[in-house]
Ligand code: SRM
Ligand SMILES: Cc1cc2nc3c(=O)[nH]c(=O)nc-3n(C[C@H](O)[C@H](O)[C@H](O)COP(=O)(O)OP(=O)(O)OC[C@H]3O[C@@H](n4cnc5c(N)ncnc54)[C@H](O)[C@@H]3O)c2cc1C
Ligand code: SF4
């Protein structure tokens with residue numbers, strides 16, 4: 001006998017929750033839906049274009065009545081639920097229809113607020129909320145001339161624009177001087193008003209309504225200051241109130257809205273609530289993005305998966321008036337602690353304002369040119385530290401030098417043969433052609449079709465700008481959450497939380513628990529999951545070799561011709577004649593085609609046949625070498641200089657320090673490769689300040705630096721702190737490595753990671769919190785007890801032998 | 812193997828080893844003068860054989876990560892369908908595929924490529 005789920009409120013949030021639930025657990029419940037409106041579920045957002053005549057009702061239906069039938073859902077249309085009997089677990093509708101529930105979902109939305117001035121009940125006075133209101137307005141537009149819209153917010157302006165397009169003479173009445181004052185500052189507000197006035201819409205700002213006059217139908221509006229205007233239609237768009245009547249009367253705790261927890265449960269655990277009727281951590285929402293996130297979380301719990309949490313959403317607004325580009329997000333008013341950066345181009349009618357607090361964007365307004373809106377939103381969501389790019393921010397993503405194209409003119413201005421993706425040699429023209437001809441909408445599609453940004457990813461910013469400049473507003477580069485890959489809905493962080501909370505210890509178990517869409521994942525998610533599990537359960541998790549990239553699977557770097565390279569570890573770059581002889585002899589014995597001194601102070605033997613690897617490793621092991629992990633998302637090189645041992649400037653023994661750090665951290669698997677450098681003085685000959693962890697010796701001890709990167713996008717380290725002893729250096733290094741292992745996304749190097757989370761976040765955990773630092777270091781030392789086994793020696797002794805020999809030879 | 816002595820068109824099956832010799836979600840290589848053949852085993856024990864040469868730039872498909880009925884080439888990440896040898900769109904090209912069958916835990920391979928991939932010049 002299935003459990004019964006009843007949804008009250010056949011609207012956008014409630015029905016999204018049902019759809020999410022069906023995706024997770026198709027036949028878990030008998031579902032019954034009550035909707036006060038006489039239609040299936042439709043896209044309320046698009047009522048504005050419908051009113052403006054740009055769309056028809058049929059275009060905005062989300063779930064036709066047939067859909068409910070197909071999914072075995074009992075649908076009660078035009079029936080308002082008036083009672084919930086929580087003891088009997090039963091709901092009752094106005095017409096007496098009843099339904100039992102085991103779980104109840106309230107999604108009653110909100111009611112438009114009608115100012116109770118005299119005359120507010122006259123025929124012709126309406127709100128703008130549902131299909132019925134739109135029908136009323138369209139009817140009025142046919143017979144009447146004068147429309148007054150009370151309220152100059154998003155809703156009011158979209159109503160005004162629509163009615164104007166339907167041929168009415170429209171006056172917008174607004175209490176304060178700035179239109180959309182909750183989304184816009186006065187400058188942008190004025191620009192908006194100007195362009196709407198140019199279209200023929202009239203405005204009456206700073207006017208508060210006193211009375212609506214008329215005999216059997218509205219005839220005019222009178223204001224406090226005595227002014228009066230005639231009207232045959234009055235649309236009230238002065239705000240909404242969460243619709244909590246039903247919940248309140250049933251004794252469910254409500255404040256401004258129905259109060260819910262992070263799992264979208266009300267104070268009655270068998271009653272859930274989502275949408276505009278909800279109050280979460282004191283916030284109520286009036287935009288769909290957060291409501292859809294709520295719906296996802298709610299479905300996750302209805303399906304009894306039980307790990308998703310709803311955390312307050314950051315919302316953004318776009319005005320849906322064709323021809324007007326406007327974007328607004330976050331807190332753009334600012335305070336003493338914030339500063340504004342502003343860009344204005346009167347001639348082009350462009351205005352941009354960013355409110356910066358500390359190192360983060362806190363609010364953004366863009367008018368006239370909103371291409372970078374989604375990018376700003378993403379920077380806000382990720383709390384990206386923008387100090388390094390702040391000078392370029394206002395000029396847009398295309399200008400940010402995240403790709404070696406830095407400072408170049410806006411991406412659309414680039415010539416068609418300008419190379420966008422250096423890795424795959426893809427030019428702008430090719431990408432534009434693909435986007436337009438193949439009708440591509442997402443970064444993923446562009447990657448698939450052109451390979452642009454599919455390798456090192458450093459040109460992603462440019463490709464996204466191309467997408468947005470070609471597709472305009474529709475394109476959003478910033479979904480609330482970026483899934484790990486096509487196999488799942490879940491972003492990296494959510495997966496890592498689930499691993500811990502649900503005690504997931506194998507890849508198949510994880511894929512089952514998190515409803516993976518593919519039978520056994522793909523070559524993007526499996527290596528990531530393998531690392532996350534390895535990191536979460538040291539000593540316990542059994543490494544899945546088949547989920548590792550070839551280099552890590554066979555512990556050598558595959559080359560273009562299918563041969564492999566071998567880089568033994570040379571501790572701190574210090575070697576001996578004996579070691580060099582050993583390498584020389586081995587190189588001769590296996591006549592290695594190329595011996596190369598690497599950029600990491602080691603020796604690379606290139607061009608080896610796979611079959612010979614175990615034998616070579618045996619000889620190297622015999623001579624005391626271990627793997628250098630040059631092939632792994634792992635601890636790579638520790639570069640050092642000769643330091644105080646020899647150098648006349650050396651202040652400390654940087655070589656010994658480097659060797660100590662390498663002995664501590666070799667063998668550790670990481671989200672990406674990890675490199676360390678130790679220099680004996682600030683002249684920094686070991687290039688410590690472009691390493692993931694850099695140590696620079698000074699007279700008084702050691703300076704610790706983090707997040708450096710050579711390679712594709714050079715980034716100098718951030719200064720972390722100063723310590724005195726070598727043991728401190730080691731403990732800070734261990735703590736930093738473990739923090740990186742536990743928090744960064746797979747394939748995210750320390751540099752982009754720190755730019756995403758911000759240096760302060762790192763300092764809090766590594767510098768300020770001594771106890772936390774100790775625990776991190778201890779966790780790392782513990783996992784190292786399992787990690788520091790030389791994979792080469794093991795394979796020389798026959799481990800994974802099948803990887804190195806063919807199954808059979810023919811002819 | 813009764814298949815062996817039969818009319819002209821008969822497929823010649825060659826025993827290449829036990830199924831266990833091929834790791835799940837992995838592959839093994841058969842060295843063949845005309846060009847090596849990669850024998851894949853999927854997560855649910857289906858077995859496929861392809862010319863061990865990626866249609867893109869000749870990468871060794873046997874070294875890729877096997878997922879579902881596909882393998883990702885280790886060189887530049889093209890995805891190749893194991894059953895047909897055809898590259899996953901939008902990439903274009905194919906690797907010749909060879910008949911394989913598993914009987915009594917043993918894997919048998921035919922060295923005559925199916926005609927799905929004319930491009931396979933040997
Ligand atoms: C061998 C070596 C070049 C050399 O002959 O000097 C090398 C060779 C490769 N590097 Fe490197 N890198 C080598 C030092 C470096 C350095 C310099 C250093 O480490 O001091 C850098 C810049 C510093 C840094 O990483 O921040 C470097 C930045 C890269 C990058 C770009 C990384 C980035 O974050 O932008 C890649 C591409 C990647 O990792 O995705 C890369 C990738 C590669 C790969 C693994 C490409 C591949 O996947 O096959 C090359 C493997 C060749 C092979 O089989 O040996 N290599 N690579 C150096 C080996 C160092 C070692 O002893 O282990
Ligand atoms: C004209 C307009 C334009 C908008 N533009 C945007 C935009 O551009 N971007 C954006 O993000 N958001 C926009 N919104 C807001 C967005 O539409 C709402 O946030 C969203 O629809 C709220 O979803 P909900 O499910 O909480 O409420 P609703 O979609 O209103 O659904 C609630 C449903 O429950 C029904 N109901 C209520 N009580 C009962 C009961 N007791 N029994 C049975 N049924 C009941 C109601 O009739 C209603 O159908 C716009 C809204 C309007 C009106
Ligand atoms: S720079 Fe590094 S990745 Fe590029 S070719 Fe040289 S070794 Fe290879």
Ligand code: FES
Pocket residue numbers: 865866867868869870884885886887888889
């Ligand atoms: S060689 Fe296979 S993808 Fe390039």
